Amino acid sequence: MDRAPGTSVRTRLAFSYAGFLMVAGVLLIAVVWVFLLRYVPDEAVRLPARPARSLAGSPGNPGLFIPGRYDLWRAFAPKAALALAALLVLGLVGGWFLAGRMLAPLNRITAATRAAGSGSLSHRIRLPGRRDEFRELADAFDGMLAQIEAHVAEQRRFAANASHELRTPLAIARTLIEVARNDPDRDVDELLARLLAVNQRATDLTEALLVLSRADQGTFTRETVDLSLLAEEATETLLPFAERRGLTVETSGDVALTVGSPALLLQLATNLVHNAIVHNTTGHGGVWVTTSTGPQVVRLTVENTGDVLAPELVATLAEPFRRGTDRVRSDHAGVGLGLAIATSIARAHGGSLDLAPRDGGGLRVTVRLPAAGGGVPAPRPDRAHGSAGHP
Template sequence: MHRNPGLSVRLRLTVSYAGFGMVAGILLVAVVWVFLLRYVPDQATFQTARTPADGSLIPPDLFVPGRSDLWRAFAPKAALALGLLLVIGLAGGWVLAGRMLAPLTRITAATRRAGSGSLAHRIDLPGRRDEFRELADAFDAMLARLEAHDAEQRRFAANASHELRTPLATTQALLDVARQQDDSELLERLHSVNARAIDLTEALLVLSRADQRSFPHERVDLSLLAEEATETLLPFAEKRGVTVETSGDIAPAIGSRALLLQLTTNLVHNAIIHNLPVGGIVRVSTATHPGAAVLTVENTGVVLDRELVATLTEPFQRGTERVHGDHTGVGLGLAIVESIARAHDGTLILTPGAGGGLRVAVRLPAAAR
């Protein structure tokens, strides 16, 4: 933004300090002058002492100055004092303003470095807490979040490029072979790879839509969404030998029904995929707490480390090996869940089960009655 040049803050503070000092000095001189005038006659007078009857010494005549005499004596010295006060106010104000604004110089330099792309720089302003220190600390915290977000976006771009390149390269190879021979199995594989690329693209669009918060807000019952997602995925769970259990109370929340259904479906689908090969269980429950509606999805499975669980919400991260087999997904399930929860001002909590598996709890603001 183009701005016309103006006076610096330091100069304006200096003039303000000096101006305030001058006003205070003028008021002080005016008060002194007013009080002096109360006891001074308008004209100068001479008082002659009377001769005592006892013949003692006669005191000298007394001269009482008038207001004009007092003004001629008082005005030059008052003007000199005010001039000295102005000079001292300007010099002292310039020094004080410079010391007061010194932290602002460091903050401005850090802001310019951040604007040029250097997010690793921090102000680290020393001293006790005041307005400038609070501003510097808030700016440092913002830089830390921006740096973390930038690193996450870089990883996301790299992983997305890898994930998209794999099905596209496979499709290209299959097309080259399909040109030479008519193979139904080859065409089926080509269809599967193409469907995976479409699923990945749609997942990226859902993730972008949730991050932008461009969705309508309505009253949504999480318990109904849990039942709908469970019924939709029940054939898939039976095919993999996983039992799905649904329970809970009515849990009304405010948000997008489509996105919250996507969130619930992703959680249930993820719990079915990453489960025991035989006899797996998925438990879906809903509950209400003061000011919150909670959706919980638990599953059985292998024992997970807490360090691994902490990374599962990153895009293209999986708790198992990166295979592209039957319904393994595109690696965006929990990333989409976290993004949707965050867009609804909610929280996502992942906890490894004591005997294996994962417990995922989504806490959303409850809808008003």
């Protein structure tokens, strides 16, 4: 924003210090003058002289002159003016240096702000000294820069990964078409089936990106939702998929009321259950979906059996297009956005998503969301359990 040039804050502070010092000096002189007037007569008085020596031998009094108010004013006013002038000079000079020392941290903050505005997000103020208003501002600004830098880096990685993921099906489709064009004995039905699969993958990726964008923006209608019912719906939808892989799926828990978008929260639960089924031990694994309530919070926990995961790997699984161990490619591996979408949905609802490895292998995902109305709902006695497994 273009602004007209004005007086600097340092100059204004210097004049403010000098003005305050002048006001204090004037008040002090006025108080002294008022108290002096109480003991000074209106007119000058001269007491009569006594003899050089009295009969007792003491020295005589040559006479005493007591000045009046006018005489006192003539003697007092010039010196008071000089004192006020000295206070003015001292206030301006001292105020200038004091204002400079006080505003030095602000100058560092301004320089850091300009550096950040030019694109240098790695710059930090790191203002030394004990905590005060300026240092709290500098620390808050450093924290904001760290968050912005991390967010920009994440967005750049996301854009690069998304571009790569979107380019892959297009490149595959182009290769299939070129091979089929140069093959006189091509199987049209097989070609169409492959192109349909590639197109479906690109469509799934595009829809996942749209869901992720919608969750990040937080543009959705909120209403009271029972998280346990959404968990049951997601489990029932994916039950045939779990049966084909020979997995057991169990749901349990209490009523968990929160406020948010039913569609997005259902997407969250579905992503977590699907992730737990896909990345599991085929044939003898299990998935456990539970809901619980606590003070001001409701929880959705999804656990699954599987390979032993290192904590370092688990900490990165919620990043977009991140896959662990055998999460590279499979028929149901998805597009690598399941946990990323779930994390964004949880954040958009004022909650969080935590990942932790299970003892013996597998993953535990815990979603924490604010409870509806801040209360703790009562448990529902007729809670149903669903399972899928071997006969």
